[in-house]
Amino acid sequence: MNAMGKKVFLDLKFHDIPNTVSRSAHAAAELGVFMFNVHTMGGLEMMKQAAQELAKASLKKNIKRPKLLGVTVLTSIDQDILRDEIGIQHRMATQVKHLVKLALDAGLDGVVASPQDIEMIRSRCGSGFLIVTPGIRPSWAPPDDQKRTMTPKQAIARGADYLVIGRSVTAQPSPIKALELILKEIEKAG
Template structure:
């Protein structure tokens, strides 16, 4: 895989509720950031308007809605968001192999129909707000998180997906099973100047990239700082080590 520039690897999570806030925030952050993540709270509040705004600004969009339902429903949902022209979207790996296969097929179907580059389709493994104790005692898994993440990543690749969402702590194991071309999008990234908040399995930017992460998702340390533009620049510097 061709080495990506750090600006192509940083995804800023838009932790706001309105299109107007998105406009203000992206102006403050400036040209250093190419990728933005649109999550449930923002998309459910504003819908496609936020996608349209970001596309007007020539930004790349990760639509983070984490589809998890029966295969037919997820396939339809993937078709709907792919038509919006987003660059990346996701499903839950725990939905199973058939669900992910149907999602991948639907994604390619829309790309062929529209004659455009397919949306990158990735699978959520284990949320970074979950630690080993929660994984075992509340969710009922007996394995280590890292083993389950690697297994789900391999299943996602077998289903035809482009990558996974996973903690950087599991990135090495994913790369071993899935290879260098498989995307590893990592939330739970906390630069040196920020707090952990509700994340459990966290890592610093440079360390996450060294472990094998291909993209870093960072929200509050940038978006809720007094100077989002300067904070984004600091993160990019930390990615360089």
């Protein structure tokens, strides 16, 4: 895809000890991806080391530095799962705010976050902080395992920079037609 001039989002959600994630960041830079992500719940030090290694690798190889994003809370996790299964007792919004602050403090370029969090993140972080939004489901798409979703039009209108759209395209009988419908919806968002 890189050879074809396409921008690649390496969506592997690195989450490990700082040394391992920093080596993964180095490898991602060498792949020439446009952007990739780490889990913010890996902690501040893990994210800082990934950002530092990414800068070093890009400089050393004389390549454009990929954007580094932090995944906040997966869109398949709702308040009940956050509390009952993961053991985080405070509200989803509080958890997301905390993780966004860690990403900012670590020097990340932005976050991957639920569409419900876009406006809060944009108001706290400004227009230079990237917001990549999964959980995008057009109104005509069937429900799936993502719990915190929004239509493409709604997410763009709220301020998302990039949308992650998977099954709404790939699981359709005609992925091209599905993508065309999504693009029309996005155009309406202005």
